Amino acid sequence: MQKLLTKPLFSIGENFDVNASQILLAILFVILAALFSHYISKILTRKVLAKFKLAEDDLVVFKRLLFFIFLGVITVTTLSFFNIPLTAFAFISGAIAIGAGFASKTVIDNFISGWILMSERPVRIKDIIEYEGHLGRVIEVGNRSTLIRRIDGAHMVIPNNSLLQANLINWTLVDPNIRTSVKVGVSYGSDVVRVKELLQEILQEHKFVIDDPAPSIIFEDFGDSALIFEVWFWASVTEVRDLRTIRSDIRFNIHEQFNKEGIVIAYPQRDLHFKFDEEQTAFPIVMSKNVNKDE
Structure with a gap:
């Protein structure tokens, strides 16, 4: 077995023979170097770079760079320690590179795209x-x-x-602020000025609604059964579900405040009118129109 491992497989130049034991040791130490580099880069990222309060994606970039730097340095040092020149792997790495190039085009494409995403952000x-x-x-x-x-x-x-x-x-490329809106319809005859004041107060009291840009309250339309108001505002969100929760909170507060002020949130209704002829012998003719709750 020892003779098999020490038997020269090929020669590099005139003075250096490469045997199987050298190749196996080199592969083993490269694997150990990868594990060690991963561990060291992880520790340095958590203990040292995290103190600078960098963004999480910046930490990921530094971690990857440290990993490849440590891996390269340890690999070259290990090969030099065993007197194995890098040219010993030129033929093998070349053959592997050609085969892997055709087989892993998509993998390499995604790998490069990942670095582009992390650099351009x-x-x-x-x-x-x-x-x-x-x-x-x-x-x-x-x-x-x-x-x-x-x-x-x-x-x-x-x-x-x-x-x-x-x-x-x-949605959060520049900042965590997202614009959204809430609609509400009030009955005809309501004090529209007071409606606007209440909506402004509700928005000012919500902790996630930001003041700059300021919220905008629009008298949207005269609907069939209601006066339509639309509230546009910017909110600071940290989770995807926060946006729906904020809109829900605004609607709860609108319902509560409008009830206290006696402002009716309108909904569609129909008023039916029955018309008979003079002898009242025919079937009634039904006429309808859209009306508001307070009409």
Whole structure:
């Protein structure tokens, strides 16, 4: 067995023979170097770089860079320690590279796309994005794919190449503020000035509604059964579900405050009129019109 491991497999130049034991030791130490590099980069990222309060996606980039730097340094040092020149793997690595190049084109494409996503940062960790009609939060931007947690709790694994080329909406790219709206209809005859004042007070009291840009209250339309108001406001959100919760809170508060003020939230009704001829022998003719609750 020892003779088999020490038997030269091929020669590099005129003075150096490469045997199986050297190749096996080199592969073993490269694997150990990868594990060690992963551990060291993880520790440094948590203990040192985290003290600078960097964004989470910046920490991921630093962690990957440290991993590849440590891996390269340890690998070269190990090979030099065993007197194994890097040219010993030139033939093998060349053959592997050619075969892997054809077999893993998509993997390499996604790997490069992942680095582009992390460097250009159109999508960051914890961003709320909308991808092909799915709304969710970015959990991780990996080497091959990006993990997104949808609002229903399901996780989407999207190849980095597809995400980079897709037309997606990033709701929190610049800041965590998102604009949304709530509609409400009040009965005809209501004090519209007081309605506006109440809506302004409700928005000012909500802790997630921001003042700049200021909320906007629009008298939208004269509806069939109601005076339509629409409230536009900006809210600071940290989770996807926060936006629906904020709108729900606003509606609860509108219902409560309007009830206290005696302002009726209108809903469609119909008033039926029966018309008979003079002899009242025919069937009644039914006429209807849309009316408001207070009419």
